[in-house]
Amino acid sequence: MNKNWFPGIASLLMLGLAAFSFTNKKSNSGKAAVAKIRTIVIDAGHGFRGTIGTRHGSFGTEVSEDQISYEVSKRLVAALQKELPDVKVIESRPTVYFVENRARAEFANSNKGDLFVSIHCNYAPKLREVVKTGTRKETYYVTTGKGKSKKRVKKTRTVPVYRTTYHTNPAHGTETYVFAAHKQDDKEGFILENGDIFNNEEDDGSLNVNINDPIVKQQVALWTKQFFGNSVKLASMVEEDFTGIGRFSRGVKQRQVGIWVLQATAMPSILIELGFLSHRPEEEFLISEAGQQQMAESISRSIKRYKELVEKPTVQNVPNKLP
Ligand SMILES: [Zn+2]
Known part of the structure; x- marks a missing residue:
């Protein structure tokens, strides 16, 4: 993951700056920096491979996954822009066409995303x-x-x-994935390479940071843990809201084989499976405009709730002052 050190050095310096500005803030002003959600990346899964003329992703009887993920993502972007007008909402797959995973992760990282939400549909093979x-x-x-x-x-x-x-596979329901905990080293690697994205503060470039500094290494490990915790928080909120609108939730999950894009994005990241296209009633629900809108609004609501939670100063972050 870190074979390519040279391009990463600039990022590491920035990362160091982030670490230092974080530490300085705490000691100088007595206020801890609270994570701000400024940029949200919406990632519509798969896409139409126009040049080859094939679709990508799983198929139902009427639609393919790339179509549903695209439609719901567009509605989600609109809902977020309405609900959170101060947040920049950007799309890693803005058109109907396919985008490679690497390009999606690079897009999220280079745009300094604070949150990565990937939209997909599930499929279960016939029994x-x-x-x-x-x-x-x-x-x-x-x-x-x-x-x-x-x-x-x-x-x-x-x-x-x-x-x-x-037989038609009876599997149905929503699922939200977080990056696999045993893949944390990968996540740390990507965070090291893209560390500057966590720097919410303006840096003045005046600090020199030793890349082998154990404090920097520690900070990276800490962020990875925080991102994992935050990803699970958001994923749980998403699944909870789905249940609230009457969907069947299969819960928050991790895959044995990591989901590459979740490991490669240096920020809290989740992957939502809206439902099974192999399950006809779910396919029908996801094809309907009302269904797509409900799912988009539900995810938008969860993101808003998550944002409020992480931006709220915790007891630890409150300046330690005597009354
Ligand atoms: Zn998919």
């Missing part, structure tokens, strides 16, 4: 069932005797008959 339906007679031959008396004898035996059927 295969093999049933014994009966038996049938099978003809086979055996060779008996030797030399001139050798002959082929026709025989029959009874064999079972099976039928394979496929």
Whole structure:
């Protein structure tokens, strides 16, 4: 992850600045810097591969995942702009066309996102069932005797008959993913490379920072932990609100195999699965304009709640003054 050190050095210096300005703020003014959500990145999953003429993502009977994620993302952007007019809302996949994951992460990091929200739809393969339906007679031959008396004898035996059927997978509901905890080293790597994005303060470039400084390393590990905690907070709020509007929630999850884009974004990040396109009632709900709007408004509400929570000074952050 950190093989390429040179381009990362500038970021590291900035990261150091962020660490120092954070420390200085605390000791000089007595006020701790409170995380401000200034830029939110909305990431519509997948996309239309126009040049090849294929869609990307999973499919329902009527729509593909890239279409639904695009529609809901557009509605989410509009809802956020209305709810949080002071926040910059930017899109990593603003058109119907496909964007590579690396470009999405780079977009989020270079635009100094404070939050990354990726929108997807789920899919569960059909269930295969093999049933014994009966038996049938099978003809086979055996060779008996030797030399001139050798002959082929026709025989029959009874064999079972099976039928394979496929059933619609009953899996349905919403899921929100956070980056895998065992992938924290990856996240730390990306934070080291993109550390400057956490610097909410204006830097004057006057500080020199040793990249091997254990304090800087410690700060990075701390941010990773905070981002994980904040990602889980937001993910829980999202799933809670989905339940509130009558959706079935499968909860907050991590994948054994990390979701690359969640590891590569140096900020709290979540990936929302709006529902299963393999489940017809959910597909119908997600195709409907009312359904798309409900999901977008629900996510927007959760983000607003999350923003209020993280921006509220905690007891620890309140200046320690005697009455
Ligand atoms: Zn997807």
